[in-house]
Amino acid sequence: MSELLERFRTAYRNLQLLSLLKKEELEKFYVPYNIHVIDELEQVVEDCSDTNNKVIFTGHRGCGKSTLLGRFTERMSDRFFVVFFSIADLIEMSDINHINILFAIAVQIMEQTEQQQINISESTKKSLYEWLATKTQTQIQSDSAGISVGFNLIEMIKTKLQSEKIVRRELKQEFERKTSELVAKIDEIVALIQKEVNQEIVVIIDDLDKLDLQVVREIFHDNVKMLFKPQVRIVFSIPIATPREINIRRHLETETSNQIYVMPVAKLYPKPDINNREEEVEPIRETLKTFSDILYERIDPELIERDAVETIMLKSGGVLRELIRIASVCCTKCLLEIRRDKSRDDIKINAEIVDKALTDMRNDFATPLSKRHYDILVRTYRELQQNTKDDTELEKFLDLLHGLYILEYRNADQWYDVHPIVYDLLERKGLLLT
Amino acid sequence: MNSELELKPENQDSYDKLIVSIESGQGILTPLIAVCDDMRLRELLIRRYEEELSPDLRVYRVRLNQEEPSLRLGVATLIQNEEYLQQKKPAVIMVMGSETLMFVSPKREDRTEVDKFMGYLQWGREGLMRFPYPIVLWVTKKIELEITRSALDFWSWRKGVAHFVQEFLPEMPRENNLFEAQSVSLRDSEEDTGNFLPLEDFKELIAKVEEKNREDPSLGTMYSRLGRLYSRRLRRGEAEDDKLEKEEAFLSFQKAINLQSKNKLNDNLTQTFFYLGLLYKHCSQYQQAIEYFQSSLELAREIDDCQGESDALDSLGYTCEILGEYQKAIDYHQQSLIMTREIGDRFEEGHALYNLGQDYYSLGEYQESINYHNLSLLIFREIGYRRMEAFAYLGLGYSLAKLGEKWKAKQVFEQAKTLFQEIDIEHKVKDCNQALYNLGKMAIAQPTFIPPFGEELPPPENPEEAVLPRSHRRAKQRRKKTTM
Numbered sequence: 064m065s066e067l068l069e070r071f072r073t074a075y076r077n078l079q080l081l082s083l084l085k086k087e088e089l090e091k092f093y094v095p096y097n098i099h100v101i102d103e104l105e106q107v108v109e110d111c112s113d114t115n116n117k118v119i120f121t122g123h124r125g126c127g128k129s130t131l132l133g134r135f136t137e138r139m140s141d142r143f144f145v146v147f148f149s150i151a152d153l154i155e156m157s158d159i160n161h162i163n164i165l166f167a168i169a170v171q172i173m174e175q176t177e178q179q180q181i182n183i184s185e186s187t188k189k190s191l192y193e194w195l196a197t198k199t200q201t202q203i204q205s206d207s208a209g210i211s212v213g214f215n216l217i218e219m220i221k222t223k224l225q226s227e228k229i230v231r232r233e234l235k236q237e238f239e240r241k242t243s244e245l246v247a248k249i250d251e252i253v254a255l256i257q258k259e260v261n262q263e264i265v266v267i268i269d270d271l272d273k274l275d276l277q278v279v280r281e282i283f284h285d286n287v288k289m290l291f292k293p294q295v296r297i298v299f300s301i302p303i304a305t306p307r308e309i310n311i312r313r314h315l316e317t318e319t320s321n322q323i324y325v326m327p328v329a330k331l332y333p334k335p336d337i338n339n340r341e342e343e344v345e346p347i348r349e350t351l352k353t354f355s356d357i358l359y360e361r362i363d364p365e366l367i368e369r370d371a372v373e374t375i376m377l378k379s380g381g382v383l384r385e386l387i388r389i390a391s392v393c394c395t396k397c398l399l400e401i402r403r404d405k406s407r408d409d410i411k412i413n414a415e416i417v418d419k420a421l422t423d424m425r426n427d428f429a430t431p432l433s434k435r436h437y438d439i440l441v442r443t444y445r446e447l448q449q450n451t452k453d454d455t456e457l458e459k460f461l462d463l464l465h466g467l468y469i470l471e472y473r474n475a476d477q478w479y480d481v482h483p484i485v486y487d488l489l490e491r492k493g494l495l496l497t
Numbered sequence: 498m499n500s501e502l503e504l505k506p507e508n509q510d511s512y513d514k515l516i517v518s519i520e521s522g523q524g525i526l527t528p529l530i531a532v533c534d535d536m537r538l539r540e541l542l543i544r545r546y547e548e549e550l551s552p553d554l555r556v557y558r559v560r561l562n563q564e565e566p567s568l569r570l571g572v573a574t575l576i577q578n579e580e581y582l583q584q585k586k587p588a589v590i591m592v593m594g595s596e597t598l599m600f601v602s603p604k605r606e607d608r609t610e611v612d613k614f615m616g617y618l619q620w621g622r623e624g625l626m627r628f629p630y631p632i633v634l635w636v637t638k639k640i641e642l643e644i645t646r647s648a649l650d651f652w653s654w655r656k657g658v659a660h661f662v663q664e665f666l667p668e669m670p671r672e673n674n675l676f677e678a679q680s681v682s683l684r685d686s687e688e689d690t691g692n693f694l695p696l697e698d699f700k701e702l703i704a705k706v707e708e709k710n711r712e713d714p715s716l717g718t719m720y721s722r723l724g725r726l727y728s729r730r731l732r733r734g735e736a737e738d739d740k741l742e743k744e745e746a747f748l749s750f751q752k753a754i755n756l757q758s759k760n761k762l763n764d765n766l767t768q769t770f771f772y773l774g775l776l777y778k779h780c781s782q783y784q785q786a787i788e789y790f791q792s793s794l795e796l797a798r799e800i801d802d803c804q805g806e807s808d809a810l811d812s813l814g815y816t817c818e819i820l821g822e823y824q825k826a827i828d829y830h831q832q833s834l835i836m837t838r839e840i841g842d843r844f845e846e847g848h849a850l851y852n853l854g855q856d857y858y859s860l861g862e863y864q865e866s867i868n869y870h871n872l873s874l875l876i877f878r879e880i881g882y883r884r885m886e887a888f889a890y891l892g893l894g895y896s897l898a899k900l901g902e903k904w905k906a907k908q909v910f911e912q913a914k915t916l917f918q919e920i921d922i923e924h925k926v927k928d929c930n931q932a933l934y935n936l937g938k939m940a941i942a943q944p945t946f947i948p949p950f951g952e953e954l955p956p957p958e959n960p961e962e963a964v965l966p967r968s969h970r971r972a973k974q975r976r977k978k979t980t981m
Contacts, residue, residue, distance in 0.1 A: 075521040080654040081626065124653050149623050156620035157608060273619055273650045384653060395657060398517035399510075427658060431645040466649055 067408055068401050070363055071394055077361035078391035080384055082129035089133070094357045096127060096383070100326055101135050107322055108139070108265055108296055115320045116296040121272065122326030123303050124467060125384025129269055131326060132300065136267060143296075144262040146175045151270040154224055158231045159271075159278060161286035162238045162245065163224070168266055168293065169249050170195060170224070172256060174217045181259055191252065192216055198237070199223045199230050246292040253295045265296045272302045276461060284311050287318050303471065304461040307449070328470050329354070329381035334478055337447055351376055354386055362390060366397070367412040374417050380470050380482045392420040425488050428468065435459055436468075440481050441494050443469050447478040502541065504664065511659035512542060515633065516549065518657045519589045522631035523554075528654065529633045532641045533661040536596070536864050536900060539635060542661065543591055554587040561594035563905060566614040568592060569624035572632060582630070589631045596637045596864055597902050600871040601878060611643060618648040631656075639868055693726045717756035721769040724749035728776045746776055767796045767805045771812070778816055786816050807836040807845060814852055823860040830856055847876035847885060854892050858899075866896040887916035887925065894932060898939070907936055 083089050107118055122128045136147040148171045154163050173191065176183065196202070199220045223230050238245045253264055271279070279302055282290065291297075303325070305311055315323060329350045336342060354376045358367075367390075375393070379386035393412045396419050400410050432440075439460055442450055451457040463469045468485050472478055481489065489495050504512060511531075518529055533539045547556045559575045561568070572590055576582045598610040608616075625632075636644070644652050693699065703719050727736070727746030736742040750773040757766040774789035790813045797805030814829035834849035854869035870893040877886040890913035897906035914929035 072521040075518075076523075076525050079525060080656065081526070081622065124650065151620045152623040156616045157613070270620075270623070273622075275647075391656065394521075395514055395518055398521055399513050402513055402517055423658075427645075431642055462646075466645075467653070 065401070065405065065408070067410060068398070068405075070366060071398050071401065071410075074362040074366060075391065075394045075398065078387050078394060080125075080387055080391070082127075082133070084129065084133050089130075092357075092360045093130070093134075094353060094360060096353055096357070097131060097326065097329075100324070101131060101138060104135055104298070104324060105138065107324070108143075108298065111296045113294060115322070116294075117291045117319050117322065118296075118298045119315055119319055119323040120298050120300045120326065121303050121305065121323065123328050123382055123470060124272070124465070125382050126326055126328050127383045128272070128300055128326050132267055132269055132298070139265060142262065143265045144175070144179075144256065144260050145265045145267065146171050147267040147269065149270040150268055151273060152225075153221060154231065155226075155228070156274065158228065158235075159274060159282070160235060161282050161290045162235045162242065163231055164268070164271075164282070164290060165242070165245050165249060165293070166198070166234060166238075167224070168268075168295075168297070169245075169252055170217065170220055172249075172252055172264065172266070174221075176256055177217060179260075181256065183255065183259055187255065194248065195220055198234060200227075200233075242289045243292070246289065249293040249295070253293065263296065265298070267298045269300050272300045274302065276302060276304055276465065279305050280308075280311060284314055287314060291318055302465060304465045307461060307464065308457075325471075325473065327473050329383075330472050330474065331377055331379075331381050334472070334474075334476055335447065335480070337445075340444070346377060350381065354379070357383070357386065358390055361387070362394070362412075365411075367393075368414070370414060371412045371417050374414065378417075378421060378483045380467075380480075380484075381472070382467060382470065382482075385467070385482075389417070389420055389424065392423055393417055396420055421484060421487065424484050425491075428482070428485055429488055431466075432468075436463060437489070437492070437494060439463060440468060440485060440489060443479050444481045444486065444489065444495065447480060449479060502664065505662065508661050508664060511661050512545070514657065515659045516546065519546070519550070519631045519633070520554070522656065523587050524585070524629050526626055526628055527631040527656045528625070528651070529631060530641065530644070530655055530658045531633050531635050531661065532638055532658065533635060534637050534864055535661075535663055535862070538661060538664050539593075546589070546591075550589070554589060555581060556589055556591060557582070558591045558593060561592060561598070561614070563594065563598065563610060565617075566595070566598055566610055567617040567621070568632070568634065569617065569621045572625070572628050572630075576628065585629060589633060590628075592632060592634045595634065595640050597867065597897065597900065597905060598640070599905075601874050611640070612647075615643060615647040618644065618651040621651065622654065637864060637868065693722065693729070696726060696730070699723060699726060714756075714760050714762070717753050717760060717762055717769075718765055719753075720749045720756065721753035721765065721772065724753060724769070724776070725772050728772065728779065731776075732779055743780065747773075750776065763796055763800050764802060764805075767793050767800070767802055767809075770796065771805065771809055774809075774812060778812070778819075783816050783820055787813060790816065803836060803840045807833050807840070807842075807849075810836065811849070811852065814856070818856060818859060821859075823856050827853060827856045827860070843876055843880050844882065847873045847880070847882070847889075850876065851885065851889055851892065854889070854896070858892065858896055863896040863899040867893060867900075870896065883916055883920050884922070887913050887920065887922070890916065891925070891929065891932070898932070898936060901939075903936055903939060907933065910936070 077092070079088075083093055104118070104120070111118075120128065120132070132147065136145050139145050146168075148167070150159065150164065150167060153167045153170070173195065196216065201216070201219050201223050257264055271282075274282075283299075283301060283305060305315075312323075331346050331350050332344050333347065335344065351373070355372055358372060358375070371393070375389045376386060378389055390412075393416050396416045397410050397412060400416075401407065435456070436459055439451070439456060440463065443460075443463075449460060451460045460469070464471065464479075468482055469479050470482055472480060515529060515531060518527065521527075522529070531539075531542075533542070543556070543558070550556055557575060557579065559571045561571050571592060571594075575590065582588055595614060598614055600609055600611050641658075694702065699719075700723070703716070703723065706713050706716060706719065724746050727742050727749060730736040731739060731742055731746065750769060753769045754766065754773075757763075757769060770789045770793035774786045774793060777783070777786035777789060790809050794806060794809035794813065797803075797809055810829045810833035814826045814833065817823070817826035817829060830849055830852045834846065834853065837845035837849050850869050850873035854866045854873060857863070857866035857869060870889050874886060874889040874893065877883075877889055890909050894906045894909040894913060897909060910929050910932045914926055914933075917923075917925040917929060
């Protein structure tokens with residue numbers, strides 16, 4: 064196999080689109096990014112009071128939230144008993160509601176206790192496990208009491224929760240009318256563990272941001288009071304579109320006393336001048352530096368021309384996963400060229416390759432769009448803000464935000480703009496002519 | 498399978514794109530999406546991949562469980578059974594079966610199979626990360642669109658998408674011929690449900706009007722209606738003398754056309770052309786039928802008569818279908834679909850979709866047929882029209898059976914049968930039983946399948962008849978007639 068081919072294959076593999084959660088991946092690819100967000104989060108979580116200890120964390124899909132939460136967990140672990148879990152790992156999506164989120168919190172705290180081999184009295188432990196097992200209709204082996212049963216039992220309970228609809232349904236039925244009992248039980252567990260480890264607990268729930276907006280509304284609007292009841296610090300990740308809905312936002316602001324944190328998209332440019340959108344603006348060098356560091360961690364600098372790196376960065380819109388995706392598509396294009404002519408050794412990611420990659424991505428973006436969507440996109444581009452005429456438009460606007468067609472940027476100021484590849488799409492369709 | 502086929506450049510491009518992604522994605526989870534609507538092309542492509550990639554790399558195929566269509570579950574089950582995969586050796590996993598997921602749910606639950614599939618996709622990242630393989634999810638365009646709308650998270654970490662467009666593939670040997678005969682029903686609108694006076698009374702009335710004033714403008718309409726009355730009698734077998742009444746029918750329409758043209762009554766003329774077309778069609782004079790339907794269409798367009806336009810398009814579609822000109826039929830039915838959507842007529846929209854399902858079935862494009870039947874089913878369900886709901890199920894079942902989806906076809910046929918029983922259409926219940934019986938025969942070749950009920954049914958009376966498509970059957974009748 065040619066050396067060039069092998070190098071491109073390595074780059075292709077390194078340009079994974081998944082969050083960096085495994086230790087070896089972090090060591091290989093992690094580039095400090097948005098450190099101030101971790102700092103801020105840390106500050107907030109530390110300053111939590113007994114009555115005000117829920118934090119909402121949100122941000123665009125693929126902007127590095129999960130990786131950041133992983134880092135955050137690591138950083139907090141010496142001072143707090145951190146329970147970080149993905150809700151997707153525990154409960155099937157169609158059945159997510161506030162009850163099983165609460166129940167999952169209890170299960171995950173117990174699992175963490177087991178993993179860290181926290182010493183709690185046998186009788187207490189037995190009673191807690193019995194409670195978890197009964198509620199999930201899990202059989203406890205009668206002959207094996209005690210500590211050895213713990214870990215396996217948790218695994219069994221998790222499997223039950225994940226795979227058995229009926230268990231989830233009955234859980235909901237049982238606790239719907241007496242949620243306070245469930246909350247009381249969680250409080251009991253929390254108090255018990257905190258006493259034992261002499262540290263406060265922080266629960267971090269990831270992947271709630273993958274839920275449909277409708278489900279999120281039910282949870283974070285209609286049932287948020289109950290969800291926020293347990294006496295423990297909790298960080299929730301929710302979809303970016305949710306805090307844009309005015310009534311949910313107000314609700315969340317009140318319930319969290321304003322503790323809503325947005326992981327910003329990296330700004331590649333300063334806020335554009337609304338009256339002169341076509342003006343050439345100098346990109347922000349600092350962002351470009353971070354982004355090129357990220358790329359060069361994953362792709363051999365000899366395989367990519369400088370100009371190509373620049374274009375890829377600018378077309379990412381400041382979204383990390385988009386940056387990686389464009390580079391990955393470029394890699395595929397180079398691999399294609401190698402396949403067609405194995406004797407060539409001059410293949411590199413250059414302007415032409417990037418151009419081809421962007422064409423593919425533009426087409427992908429165009430797939431689900433209707434005329435109404437285009438109207439909203441054009442308006443957003445022109446006005447740099449959310450301007451929706453009615454509920455249908457609002458819904459579509461939120462979908463576009465959810466789908467990265469529209470990006471939200473902020474510093475002191477906050478504005479919306481279309482994704483750079485979407486901009487190209489609009490321009491090619493002649494929709495930006497005045 | 499013709500593996501010599503030279504792919505179109507864009508397909509070759511997609512083919513290559515996928516293969517380099519598969520080769521490079523070894524050792525990590527690499528989710529790839531392949532979009533292809535033509536199941537024959539898909540099969541050809543997968544075989545090519547198998548040929549090219551072996552022996553260095555194994556190609557595995559797995560089908561989604563249709564009731565719990567979870568990508569993770571499908572892949573996990575495969576790996577559990579394959580030692581080779583457990584050892585993490587070079588491989589690619591091709592996932593099929595999303596194309597037969599239903600967009601409606603037979604039990605009228607809220608979540609359809611497609612909804613479930615999207616939910617699993619959206620929610621599956623954690624579970625999938627354990628599988629360090631390239632996974633190629635084969636989908637249709639429709640499913641791809643659904644993913645971009647409903648499984649945004651999965652869409653956002655896809656590693657690549659390859660689109661395959663239609664190729665002209667040589668006709669393949671049919672896998673089974675058990676479901677050729679079973680295309681469905683005539684449209685209701687072709688049955689003239691107008692309310693008419695008894696023939697003799699009506700003729701007397703016309704005579705009186707004519708006697709008074711030969712130029713009376715209402716005469717045109719009257720003759721047109723007389724023509725329709727004769728046509729209906731012929732069609733229903735009520736005519737006392739077929740030959741004579743047929744002549745009378747043509748004569749009446751002709752008089753109507755003369756009068757209406759003279760008085761420039763274009764809206765009435767549109768209808769007359771249409772019904773005259775139907776009469777020609779009934780008499781198996783298809784070319785003339787097409788001419789009159791086209792005249793009706795043109796006129797309807799001129800005067801913005803949407804209903805007339807839609808009717809003409811529909812009938813043009815049917816006639817082309819009879820003539821075996823399926824592509825033309827599809828064109829007409831597509832236009833008709835657009836019309837019905839413009840008028841906002843759900844009932845007609847359902848019919849247009851159903852017709853397209855039938856056309857694609859005739860063309861041998863069963864996947865497309867399934868898509869359209871599914872869509873029509875949604876509408877008929879929504880407007881509560883059980884008769885056509887039953888027909889749509891039946892059509893869906895035939896297409897599924899053609900694709901070898903026995904289990905699902907069985908469910909759908911049973912659904913159709915229940916509905917036909919409820920609305921008391923006995924001969925269609927029989928069709929359903931026959932279909933279930935045929936499914937059972939398919940099962941003999943594959944002993945893993947438990948034969949469905951209906952085994953005791955006799956085979957079709959005339960087996961030769963049963964394997965001919967409807968259009969061919971008609972053509973045969975036509976030949977019989979002309980040789981008489």
